[in-house]
Structures are given as structure tokens and as C-alpha cells.
Amino acid sequence: MTSSSTAAGADHGFVTVTTADHLFGFPLARVRDVFVPRGLSRVPLAPPEVAGVLNLRGRIVTAIDLRARLGLPKRDPGAAPLAVGIERRAEMYGVVVDRVGGVLHLARATFEPSPLTLDRRWAEMCIGVHRLDDGLLIVLDVDKVLDLNQGRVAA
Amino acid sequence: MDDLLGDFLTETGESLDLLDSELVRFEREPNNAEMLNAIFRLVHTVKGTCGFLGLPRLAKLAHAAETLMGQYRDGAPVTAAGVTLILESIDRIKQILAELERRGTEPQGSDTELIEALEGLAEARPRAPAIEEAPSGEEGQPDRNTGDSVGARAQTVRVNVDTLEHLMTTVSELVLTRNQLLELVRRNGENAFKAPLQRLSSVTADLQDGIMQARLQPIANAWQQLPRLVRELSRGLGKLIELDLRGGDTELDRQVLELIKDPLTHMVRNSAGHGIESAGERIARGKPPAGRIGLSARQQGGYILIEVADDGRGLDARKIRDKAVASGFATQADIDRLSDAEVFRFIFKPGFSTAEAVTGVSGRGVGMDVVRNNIEKIGGSVELKTTSPEGSVFVIKIPLTLAIMSALIVEAGGQRFAIPQFSVVELVRAGPSSEHRIERINETCLLRLRDKLLPLLDLAKLLELEWADGDSKPRVGARTVVVMQVGTKRFGVAVDAVFHAEEIVVKPLASLLRDVEIFSGNTILGDGSVIMIVDPNALAGFAGTVGAGEDGGSDRAPVPEVTPAGTMPLLLFEAGSKASKAVPLSLITRLEEFERAAIERCNGADVVQYRGRLMPLVYFEDSKESCEAGLQPVLVFTEDGRAVGLAVDRIVDIVEDRLNIEIGPGRPGIVGSAIVNGKAAEIVDVSHYLAKGAGQRAPAAEDPVPPATRLLLLDDSQFFRDMLTPLLAADGYQVTAAGSAAEAKSLMDQGKAFDVIVGDLDLPGLDGITLPERVACSSSHAVPLIGLSSQTRPHLDDRARAAGFVDVVGKFDRQRLLERLRAFCKPWSRVA
Numbered sequence: 001m002t003s004s005s006t007a008a009g010a011d012h013g014f015v016t017v018t019t020a021d022h023l024f025g026f027p028l029a030r031v032r033d034v035f036v037p038r039g040l041s042r043v044p045l046a047p048p049e050v051a052g053v054l055n056l057r058g059r060i061v062t063a064i065d066l067r068a069r070l071g072l073p074k075r076d077p078g079a080a081p082l083a084v085g086i087e088r089r090a091e092m093y094g095v096v097v098d099r100v101g102g103v104l105h106l107a108r109a110t111f112e113p114s115p116l117t118l119d120r121r122w123a124e125m126c127i128g129v130h131r132l133d134d135g136l137l138i139v140l141d142v143d144k145v146l147d148l149n150q151g152r153v154a155a
Numbered sequence: 156m157d158d159l160l161g162d163f164l165t166e167t168g169e170s171l172d173l174l175d176s177e178l179v180r181f182e183r184e185p186n187n188a189e190m191l192n193a194i195f196r197l198v199h200t201v202k203g204t205c206g207f208l209g210l211p212r213l214a215k216l217a218h219a220a221e222t223l224m225g226q227y228r229d230g231a232p233v234t235a236a237g238v239t240l241i242l243e244s245i246d247r248i249k250q251i252l253a254e255l256e257r258r259g260t261e262p263q264g265s266d267t268e269l270i271e272a273l274e275g276l277a278e279a280r281p282r283a284p285a286i287e288e289a290p291s292g293e294e295g296q297p298d299r300n301t302g303d304s305v306g307a308r309a310q311t312v313r314v315n316v317d318t319l320e321h322l323m324t325t326v327s328e329l330v331l332t333r334n335q336l337l338e339l340v341r342r343n344g345e346n347a348f349k350a351p352l353q354r355l356s357s358v359t360a361d362l363q364d365g366i367m368q369a370r371l372q373p374i375a376n377a378w379q380q381l382p383r384l385v386r387e388l389s390r391g392l393g394k395l396i397e398l399d400l401r402g403g404d405t406e407l408d409r410q411v412l413e414l415i416k417d418p419l420t421h422m423v424r425n426s427a428g429h430g431i432e433s434a435g436e437r438i439a440r441g442k443p444p445a446g447r448i449g450l451s452a453r454q455q456g457g458y459i460l461i462e463v464a465d466d467g468r469g470l471d472a473r474k475i476r477d478k479a480v481a482s483g484f485a486t487q488a489d490i491d492r493l494s495d496a497e498v499f500r501f502i503f504k505p506g507f508s509t510a511e512a513v514t515g516v517s518g519r520g521v522g523m524d525v526v527r528n529n530i531e532k533i534g535g536s537v538e539l540k541t542t543s544p545e546g547s548v549f550v551i552k553i554p555l556t557l558a559i560m561s562a563l564i565v566e567a568g569g570q571r572f573a574i575p576q577f578s579v580v581e582l583v584r585a586g587p588s589s590e591h592r593i594e595r596i597n598e599t600c601l602l603r604l605r606d607k608l609l610p611l612l613d614l615a616k617l618l619e620l621e622w623a624d625g626d627s628k629p630r631v632g633a634r635t636v637v638v639m640q641v642g643t644k645r646f647g648v649a650v651d652a653v654f655h656a657e658e659i660v661v662k663p664l665a666s667l668l669r670d671v672e673i674f675s676g677n678t679i680l681g682d683g684s685v686i687m688i689v690d691p692n693a694l695a696g697f698a699g700t701v702g703a704g705e706d707g708g709s710d711r712a713p714v715p716e717v718t719p720a721g722t723m724p725l726l727l728f729e730a731g732s733k734a735s736k737a738v739p740l741s742l743i744t745r746l747e748e749f750e751r752a753a754i755e756r757c758n759g760a761d762v763v764q765y766r767g768r769l770m771p772l773v774y775f776e777d778s779k780e781s782c783e784a785g786l787q788p789v790l791v792f793t794e795d796g797r798a799v800g801l802a803v804d805r806i807v808d809i810v811e812d813r814l815n816i817e818i819g820p821g822r823p824g825i826v827g828s829a830i831v832n833g834k835a836a837e838i839v840d841v842s843h844y845l846a847k848g849a850g851q852r853a854p855a856a857e858d859p860v861p862p863a864t865r866l867l868l869l870d871d872s873q874f875f876r877d878m879l880t881p882l883l884a885a886d887g888y889q890v891t892a893a894g895s896a897a898e899a900k901s902l903m904d905q906g907k908a909f910d911v912i913v914g915d916l917d918l919p920g921l922d923g924i925t926l927p928e929r930v931a932c933s934s935s936h937a938v939p940l941i942g943l944s945s946q947t948r949p950h951l952d953d954r955a956r957a958a959g960f961v962d963v964v965g966k967f968d969r970q971r972l973l974e975r976l977r978a979f980c981k982p983w984s985r986v987a
Contacts, residue, residue: 050667
């Protein structure tokens with residue numbers, strides 16, 4: 001599964017999202033939906049990254065908070081987050097982000113592997129970065145973002 | 156794998172399963188030519204198809220087996236050795252098929268020995284191996300004819316399980332969407348969508364029933380292997396054992412079916428290994444030399460009951476006591492205090508086995524506890540019904556389906572959760588002022604329930620839920636406790652509120668959440684929100700670590716039993732006068748509590764805001780409206796989609812009891828008095844209070860009932876007669892009540908005529924379903940009969956319709972009963 005997302009991440013389009021002032025890209029091919037995570041029910045005893053579960057047109061979606069996942073500070077209580085819907089092994093997930101930008105098609109030429117100095121936790125979930133005129137787009141490995149065993153800081 | 160091979164594997168697999176049971180019968184009845192033919196044909200097809208598909212190994216083996224079978228078919232005497240050899244060949248064929256399915260090619264290996272043995276046996280016969288190469292083509296698709304149910308099979312279509320699963324999922328979605336729509340319409344009141352939505356609702360329900368039906372499979376599929384197993388066991392153990400299977404056509408969900416295969420096999424092994432004695436011992440005890448293991452299945456409500464019985468030596472209480480002490484399960488002092496019935500429960504404990512020798516059959520200490528775990532995992536239960544030197548009977552109770560279940564919706568820590576109803580025993584209020592107290596020993600909470608201590612879990616605490624202010628809410632004062640039973644363990648779970656029971660569609664947890672063991676799934680409620688389903692087994696695990704309440708103490712709490720005939724859950728409460736009051740739980744929509752400050756006065760009547768609407772609040776005749784602040788417990792009843800609240804002083808308990816009204820009504824609002832839970836209680840006439848609450852609301856009679864339609868109400872329960880008579884009378888019927896079919900018949904024979912009959916389908920003694928037949932001869936003209944049933948199941952409805960009932964209505968669905976009556980009475984009354 002990683003090989004497919006690597007390939008997809010390298011030369012296809014991205015759905016760009018902003019979270020805590022960072023620009024991230026989800027491989028376009030993996031994004032099913034963008035929605036407002038409304039009616040979220042918390043799941044007691046679930047890992048902290050799980051924001052909750054919600055009903056999206058009759059399907060139960062598990063919401064993962066990207067901020068929590070990447071160890072970023074909590075969102076302001078007043079903020080209105082969005083969620084990027086991703087299907088994985090017949091299950092529907094929603095990655096909760098601050099804002100959704102749009103679709104971006106990038107050439108392979110601007111792509112670089114993750115910098116070696118990147119935080120371990122981030123490094124495992126990032127495929128690499130694209131150099132943009134006004135900053136960097138961090139390409140996320142969707143499967144690793146959703147695999148909560150990845151990038152756990154060993155206790 | 157190509158389609159041809161795929162089809163071949165599916166068909167052959169099914170035929171082979173069928174064959175297992177056939178073969179054992181064949182050994183017992185070697186002269187049954189029909190069976191012989193069936194088996195021969197199957198082997199023959201395997202051989203033919205193998206040749207065609209290019210599977211030489213399989214073809215050779217099948218050929219050798221066919222040769223021997225052919226001789227038997229032609230009349231050669233069948234020997235035990237022959238049957239064994241053929242069984243062995245079929246096993247080998249199965250092995251090869253399994254490999255074939257996995258890899259797509261035949262595995263390497265040699266069957267020479269087996270083939271030689273088969274051939275050897277065939278040649279030993281006087282007749283030459285004269286197998287007719289039976290007219291090929293004709294028998295090309297024989298597996299449709301192997302069973303005895305030839306006719307039944309002709310009308311079937313093979314559907315892929317995935318397709319069925321997909322349909323089920325889609326229907327579940329439909330049910331949820333329908334629930335959401337209903338909720339919306341309920342909130343917005345009358346509008347143009349109401350009628351089509353009602354239609355959609357009933358079509359959805361039909362569809363759901365249909366799909367559920369399609370998923371059902373006869374339980375015989377789960378015990379197909381048993382005859383073979385018993386045959387092997389009896390040879391291996393040197394005992395004579397007969398297997399008796401009954402009720403094999405009882406149907407249950409295929410998912411459940413898969414899950415009970417292993418437990419059933421285990422129990423049959425146990426009966427053979429532990430229960431049945433050797434022939435010598437049996438004769439010495441005056442029993443027939445051959446032991447008998449009987450399995451019988453039947454449906455009861457939403458459950459399937461399977462009895463596993465044997466006529467062996469029964470459980471040996473002394474041996475179990477010794478074993479329990481020897482293996483450290485209990486001290487000698489403990490064990491001496493226990494009754495035999497309690498001692499027998501040890502067999503369900505992990506690692507407990509009394510077989511003296513570890514045999515291939517049983518005695519490895521992984522027996523009944525595994526059975527129990529597996530059955531409880533699917534919401535079922537297993538218990539020892541009886542045991543004596545004449546035999547033992549175990550009863551397994553399992554739900555019909557796992558996809559949809561009834562659950563209690565509760566609130567804890569500001570969130571809602573679903574608790575499966577099958578493990579809920581009762582709901583109680585526990586607090587300083589109530590008779591059920593919460594006791595504390597150090598940090599451990601215990602519930603004092605009728606002189607018994609139960610471990611008490613706090614759901615919010617268990618789920619580590621905190622209130623918004625970050626503090627654990629101080630939990631003083633009264634709590635609602637859900638008393639649950641899982642296996643033999645009974646415990647209480649304190650929640651903040653209990654809403655209602657709802658049929659929920661169970662959806663599996665996302666794989667990310669599977670580690671959260673306390674939840675077994677999630678579901679979408681009618682209002683669209685997602686809630687988690689609490690796993691009773693996990694709770695029981697926690698309860699085990701909290702208190703000492705294992706095994707439910709000494710009052711030997713019965714496993715939540717199938718409701719004994721005639722009893723029903725009743726809500727006991729106090730209101731007005733001191734006398735305690737009761738009302739059938741089924742008539743209550745919800746139990747609510749409102750802040751007294753939230754009760755408003757409007758138009759001279761009390762109302763309270765409830766789900767975005769105003770709900771009238773009525774009080775008991777002799778009760779004073781309480782002015783003090785605090786919570787007002789309210790029973791919510793619904794009629795015509797409108798809720799009416801009945802204010803009570805205190806909800807006491809929910810009990811399961813028989814309702815025999817012994818003293819008639821002394822005043823309005825009371826149906827009469829009965830003994831409930833050993834104490835006198837007044838049974839409340841709900842319709843009286845509903846009417847009071849409805850107040851000036853105009854009667855909803857768009858279709859007025861024709862004047863004086865004569866209605867005969869036939870129900871054996873005095874309570875229902877008393878309950879329904881005023882209701883029907885209020886709707887304009889001239890009601891005559893009868894308590895039995897005989898009484899009804901004599902009324903009619905005396906010349907009384909009726910325009911419509913409403914009768915209970917579940918009449919005791921005579922089957923209520925035969926009612927139409929019996930009244931037909933007493934009535935000069937056709938009278939429409941409407942059946943009342945406490946369990947509405949499609950097949951029952953069909954049976955009732957076939958018997959002559961024009962419709963079947965749920966016993967508690969008064970709304971629908973009135974609707975159906977109106978529909979049938981209009982045209983009929985003109986005829987009459």
C-alpha cells in the first residue's frame with residue numbers, strides 16, 4: 001500500500017489543506033470527500049488522535065485529528081474545522097484539518113524526499129515535500145496517517 | 156481461478172457436506188437404494204467433472220470410490236470396513252479440494268494406498284467391478300438431487316454470500332434513513348410527506364424482513380457433520396451411540412450459524428466422552444445398550460433454543476466437588492456450602508475438566524468454558540437444565556440475528572451509549588432514600604439489591620468520561636442502575652439516564668477502534684447521531700475485578716430467561732396514594748425526569764417542553780402536584796404520535812410477573828388490583844390518562860366507525876381484555892369480551908352475532924390460529940378476524956393469514972389495531 005501512495009504522491013494532484021499554518025497535500029486519488037465534521041460523537045478510551053465518530057450520509061466515519069496526530073497544539077475552540085474523507089480497507093475515515101485549500105497539480109521536478117532533520121513522528125507520515133513559490137507542501141502518506149501505530153513515540 | 160473450477164468447488168463442497176450425514180444413515184440402512192444412488196451419483200459427478208477439468212489425482216480417487224459404491228448400489232452387502240474406506244476417500248477428496256481452492260491446482264501426493272484398498276475391497280466381491288459408465292450428461296448436475304428435498308431445491312437460486320451481505324448493509328442504511336425521515340416528520344408535525352413516508356416505512360420493514368429471511372439458513376447446516384462425528388466417536392470410544400437430530404429446519408442467520416458450529420460439536424463430543432456410558436455399564440444400569448444424544452432446535456421469540464440431551468450418567472456432583480478443590484477453584488469449606496446446582500456451574504469455568512484421562516475426545520480442560528464464551532460472544536447463553544443418572548440436558552439460547560438487535564439507550568458522562576437488551580435484567584433506582592442502596596467498601600461500590608450485594612460499575616467512570624468543567628461530577632443521590640447478567644455473573648452498571656429501547660443496526664467498529672475492548676460496535680440512531688455499543692462481556696470482565704460478586708451470590712439469579720408463559724415486564728411505581736401501582740412496561744414509551752421548575756402552566760393544565768413540543772402532564776386523581784424543586788419522574792406514553800406524560804412520585808422497579816387482576820376497578824384510572832412481585836399493586840388504566848392528557852384535542856376520527864359495530868374480543872388475559880375493551884368502546888365499538896375460544900363459540904351458538912372478531916393468536920391450550928376454523932361453523936356469514944400477536948414474525952403472519960385471519964397486529968400496537976379495524980369494518984358492516 002505504501003508503494004501505491006508513494007507513486008500517487010509523486011506525480012499526481014493533491015488536495016491541499018492547512019493545519020496549524022502548515023500546508024499539507026493529500027494524494028488526490030485517495031480523497032473521497034471533503035465535509036464539515038458535524039455531530040461528532042467522542043469515543044471514550046480511544047487513542048487521543050481519534051476525534052470521534054460521525055454519520056456521513058448513513059456511513060459511520062472515524063475522524064482523526066491531524067493536529068493531534070502530528071503533535072501540534074490544539075485548535076481554538078471557536079474554529080470551524082473541515083474533514084478530508086478517505087477510504088481505507090472499506091472503512092471511511094475523516095482527517096480533521098483547519099482549512100481545505102484546493103486541488104494542486106505539481107510536477108515531479110519540485111519534489112524532494114523528506115528532509116532528514118524532520119521530527120521522527122512527522123518523517124514517518126510524510127512522503128516528501130514539494131517546493132512551491134511561497135513555501136513548502138508537505139505530502140502526507142495517507143495510510144500512515146491513519147495507522148495510529150505509526151509514528152507513536154516509543155514510551 | 157476460472158469460473159468453471161469455482162463453480163465445481165462450490166457445488167462439490169456443498170454436496171460433500173450433505174454426503175457426510177447421508178453416509179452414516181447409509182451404514183445403518185444399507186438397503187436404502189435411494190440413498191445409495193444419491194451417494195453414487197455424487198462420486199460419479201466428481202469423477203466426471205474432474206476428468207473434464209483436468210484433475211487427474213481427484214479423478215483416479217473418485218473412480219476407485221465409485222467402483223466400490225457401484226457394487227453396493229448393485230446389491231453387494233455393505234460392510235463397516237467399506238463405509239470407513241469410503242468415508243476416508245471422501246475426506247481425501249475434501250483435502251484435495253481444499254488445496255485446489257487455495258492454490259488453483261491439485262496438490263502433489265499419492266493416493267495409491269487408498270485406491271488399492273478400495274480396489275481390493277471391490278475385487279473381493281464375487282461380482283466383477285461392473286460399473287456402468289452411467290449415461291453421462293444425464294447425471295451431469297446431480298447434486299440438486301442428492302438430498303431428500305428434491306422439490307424444495309428446484310425453486311432456489313444460488314446467491315453469492317457477498318451479494319446477500321451487501322443487500323443487508325443497503326437495507327440497514329435504508330432503515331436508518333427511514334428512521335431519520337420519521338424523526339423529521341415527527342418534529343415538523345402534519346405535512347404532505349406523512350402518508351408516503353408511512354408507506355415507505357412499511358415497505359422498508361417488509362424489505363428488511365425479506366432480507367433477513369434470505370440470510371436465514373436451516374440449523375441442519377450447522378450439524379451436518381455431527382452424524383459423522385458421532386460415528387467416529389462411538390468407534391473411538393468403543394461405545395454405542397445414536398444421534399437424534401430434531402428441528403433441523405429451524406432457521407437462523409447464517410452468521411450466527413457459523414458461530415455455533417464449534418460449540419455444538421464440542422458439546423456433542425462432551426456428551427459422548429463424559430455422558431454416555433459403555434454398553435456394559437449401561438446394561439448393568441438397566442439402560443438400553445446404545446446411548447442416545449439428541450439435539451433439538453426450535454424458535455422462541457427472537458431466539459433459537461437448542462437442547463443438547465444425552466441419556467448418559469449425568470454430572471457427578473461429588474467428582475466435581477473433589478476436582479474443584481483439587482484444582483484450587485474453591486476451598487473444601489466453600490465447596491461444602493454450595494448446592495449441587497451451584498457446583499455444576501464449575502464445568503463452565505476455564506480449565507475445568509473431570510475426565511480422568513485425556514483422550515482424543517474430551518478431558519483436555521478446554522470444554523464448556525470455551526463453549527460458553529463462544530455462545531456468549533454472540534449474545535447467547537448456555538446452561539445446564541437438568542442432570543441425573545438418567546441423563547443431562549443443556550440448553551443453548553442464541554439470538555436469531557446479529558445484524559439487528561434491541562438495545563437500551565443510556566447516558567453516561569453526557570454521552571449516549573447502547574447496551575444490548577439481551578444482557579439487561581432490570582432497571583432500578585438506587586439511592587439513599589430508595590430500598591436499593593449503594594454501599595461503599597473502601598473505593599469499591601456495591602449495589603444492595605433485595606438483600607444481595609452486586610458489584611457496581613459506574614459507566615462514566617469506566618469510560619473515563621469527565622464533565623465539561625474537568626471535574627468528575629459529584630455522584631451523590633439517586634442513580635439509575637442497569638442490572639446486567641452475563642453468563643453467571645450479575646452486576647449493576649450505574650448510568651446517568653436511561654432513555655428507551657431501540658432496534659439498532661449493529662455496525663462493526665473501524666479497525667482503528669478495535670482495541671477499545673469495551674465497545675463491540677457502533678450504530679446510527681434515529682436522530683442521525685452515532686453512538687457506541689457497550690459490550691456486556693467486557694463489562695462483566697470489569698465487574699469481576701471490582702467486587703466479589705462472581706456467580707451471582709447465593710440467590711442463584713436465573714439466567715435471563717425466556718419469558719415464562721403469561722408473564723410480562725411491569726413497571727412498579729408510586730403515585731398519589733400509598734398503594735404501589737403498576738403498568739405494563741410495553742405501554743410506556745419512555746421514562747423521563749423533568750426539573751419541576753421546567754413544568755409550565757398553560758390553559759389551566761401543566762405542560763412540559765419535550766423534544767421541541769409541548770407535552771401535557773397529567774397527575775393521579777388523588778395526588779397533589781408537588782411544588783418543591785427537584786426532579787419530577789414522568790412516564791411518557793404515546794398515542795397518535797403525541798406524547799402524554801404521567802407524573803409519578805417514584806419509580807420503584809421493573810419486574811417480570813404474571814398479571815392476574817384479582818379485584819376489579821374501584822375508581823376510574825385503575826383497571827384493578829393484582830399481586831405483583833408478591834405485593835398488591837393497582838394496575839393503572841393508561842387509556843384513561845391518555846384521554847385526560849389529550850384533553851380538548853379533537854378525536855382523530857376521519858373515518859368514523861359505523862354505528863354499533865359488534866366486536867368480539869377474544870383474549871385469555873383478563874388484563875388485555877380490561878385494557879382493550881374501554882379503548883375499543885371509546886372508538887365506537889360494541890365490545891363483547893371472551894376469555895377462551897370455547898366461550899366465544901358458545902356465545903355465537905347462543906345466537907350472538909358479531910361484525911368483527913379480534914382474537915389472540917397465542918391462546919393457550921388450543922392454538923389460537925385454529926380460531927377461524929372454529930368460529931366459521933358458528934357464524935352465518937363471514938366475519939373478518941384480526942389476530943393479535945405478542946410476537947410479530949412474518950411466517951406467523953403468513954400462517955395466520957392462511958388460516959383465515961384478515962390481518963395480524965402486534966398486541967401492543969393499539970394504534971394499528973384501531974386503524975385495521977376501521978379499514979375492515981367499513982365494508983363489512985354494510986354486508987352484515
